Amino acid sequence: SLTDSPVTLKIQQNWVPKVSHYFDKEHYTYVGHQIIIQESIEHFGAVVWPGALALSQYLESNQEQFNLKDKKVLEIGAGTGLVSIVACILGAYVTATDLPEVLENLSYNISRNIQNTDMHKPEVRKLVWGESLNEDFPASTYHYDFLLATDVVYHQAALEPLLATMVYFCKPGTVLLWANKFRFSTDYEFLEKLCKIFNTTILAEFPESNVKLLKATVREN
Template sequence: MEFDEKVLSDVHVTSENESVEGNDYTVSRFWFRVLPCGSCVSTCRGSEERDGVTDSDGDMVLSRRKNREDGEELNVLTIAHSLSTGLKDVGKQLWHGSLILADYLIHLQDKLQDKTVVELGAGTGLAGITASFFAKNVLCTDVGGDVLRLTEHNLDQNWNCLNLMKKKNYRVCQLDWMSENLVTDCGKYTITEEDVSLLNTAQIFIAGDVVYDNELTLAFLNTVYRLLSNPPSKSLYISMEKRLIFTLEDKDVVAPAYDYFCECLEALIETTSETGAQFHHQEIPVTFPQCFTYNRTKELIMCKIYTTFPDS
């Protein structure tokens, strides 16, 4: 597929979500529930119904809660996104992989407490937003001013939807997988010393649906190698959609992007870094509760890549 060829996420076809007119982007509401977990979840009671009202920047302010027919209260994220883009701008769309990753982060909320979480390829920022509900700090990374502005906008709109009194706990910066040292200039999103400190001390990394192009997949796993090679042990939780196509060459239905990821992952697992880091892979059964509304198909996959060290 060429980078200028138009692609469209089917999230907005198969998911029961609501869209409203935005400015430069479509804005969709994604209703979700948070399973009880002690005091880490605030119900955010008393929020006003403010549909149709705009804030000082002209952005639409949407209601944050509603009741289901069975009486269960739901929270809502308002996500600005594109409906279709070229392949190089797919980060501006929202994909099923981000929704299943967000589900898993809610399931994993206890392990995020007091931790720094780094999102690789944040795109619209949905997974990073979800992580920010529970983690101490979140660093959302991607490449390109347009997508980083979109990431930051969505974080600004949603980060405190479960707790209006919480302090801001997220940052957004550029991390370029294709660059030798990962750092390239991007104006206000150029990586800072504080960002580097978060990258170096983070023990939890996340990535949602970043496997779709072989060159980027290789660059992504090279980046994972660099970020996870230094102690202490670190973990990456990654979601992906096994996209099936029929090819005349194979005369069968295959998933070439996923297959290439598996090949590169196998090479990573067989690698021991100079620091002694050993890489491991674990597939995560998709049996955890579904908190967002979307079509959870068998092609959606969750896995964990993690490191251990000889003395750990």
């Protein structure tokens, strides 16, 4: 239910100040690791959006509630890879997915930040929402403990395929964590659709950034 009162948080300035700031790289610190993210201005998915910061911070601060160690985690719309990298640092087996044009930068950021560590190496894969899901991720083989999605609601045309993708991967036992900036009616429409299908709770709100973080699980009849 959406009646539980969510915690109100502020996105921490977890990135290093401008002194060591390169033109196209952002430095963040999560879970004691410095993470360097290369952004690219050509694609939506190539910039770190506020939902990614909110979810990264929340996962770092709530490791007992959401223990990712050795869990199977799928991120859809992984973008620059920040959330997937944080999930890796927290011990998860991560599959980071996005559109083909984003994968090169995504792979670069992930491999650069987890090389020379003993973390499980993440897999980077193409996933176009709503397309070829059963061929590429057959339900008999792929079962995820967590489905992570940040800043994925931005384009009206993508909402139905996005919802279909969430429904496809959310099996009994899967926890969906979705963080998004809420600005437009589309954002609230999507939330409404999500609430009709899943058991949904708002875990946290970041009012300064207009971000809400939600947890959703399958309704078991």
